[in-house]
Amino acid sequence: MTKTDEDRTETRTAFGRWLHEHALFLVCMAIFLLCLAGMAVSGFLVYNEEQSSHATAPIPFGDYLSSGHFIEATFENWESEFLQMGAYVVLTVFLFQKGSSESKPIGKHTEQDDxxxxxxxxxxxxxxxxxxxxxxxxxxxxxxxxxxxLFGLSFWFHAVGGAEAYSEEQLEHGLPAVSTIEFLGTSQFWFESMQNWQSEFLAVAAIVGASVYLRQRGSPESKPVATPHHETGA
Incomplete structure (x- = not known):
């Protein structure tokens, strides 16, 4: 084997090792991008169907990606996800759940507290x-x-996109458009936010509570299968 072949083999080995070491992040990002693309395409079709039903000309896909409809739908979901994760990170500093793998051990010092x-x-x-x-x-x-x-930025872009989409509906009904600040004061904005926030915190409560009694062998989100229910933490 020549020096060049050895270098190529070493490069492939190093790249394969890198993929193995970062597979969880890469696969999650790949799924995210596929779902985002699917959301964009399906949202584009839905939006133009609504345009046609109102005897309005459809818009190109590129214009849809900068529309209030797409921006609002994207960021109202991101907003709830980042709120959930930020709150969870902070709450697990101070609060405990006996028996859950998602909680620090009760009454014991952990490395995270050092x-x-x-x-x-x-x-x-x-x-x-x-x-x-x-x-x-x-x-x-x-x-x-x-x-x-990230929550704050998503919250604001949700409001920006939502104000544009809400104003379009207002104008269609002969009502005045609203600014981003005015949209923040509408029940529509808070309905969109709360319907996402409630589901995120339900999901957190579900994994915190379920991990007391249920197991998934091989997952770091679960306690070892044979661990007693009352044992808290990893």
Whole structure:
């Protein structure tokens, strides 16, 4: 085998290892993109069907992607997902559920509670831990901050897209259009938000409660199959 062949084999091996190590994220992102594409196509067809029923000319697919109909439908769902994850990250810091794999053990110290300021610093220690100060304060809360920032952005884009879609309906009925701020005060906006928020927190409650008694062998979201129901945490 030549040096070039060896390099190619090593590259393929390294790439295969990288795929194996990141497969969960990659597969979830692939499913997300496929579903987003499916949503865009089906939403485009639904929107133009509604346009035709109102004797209005259909719009091109590219225009649909920047329409209030698509923006609202996309971000009202993202908004609820990011709220759920951000709230869950914060609530699991302080609250417990006896017997659940989703809870920290009750009355026991865990590594997640360790103060990073007292950690032994090495070359692989994250830079914010080595830097300390305000950078570390932000870093030790960065996961919750990340989700709440995404929630805030999605909340706003839901309002922007929703105001455009709501205004179209208003104008069709001879009523005035609304601004984004005005749309935030409508029952329509809060109905759209709450119908998504309630389902997200129901899903969280379901996995927290179900993981006390039910198992999935091989999943880190489940306790080991033979573990007693009362045992809490991993």
């Amino acid at each position: 103060d990073p300021r007292h950690a032994e610093v090495g070359p692989d220690t994250p830079w914010p831990v080595r830097r300390g100060g305000l950078v570390l304060v932000l870093y030790e809360n960065s996961l919750a901050i990340f989700f709440f920032v």
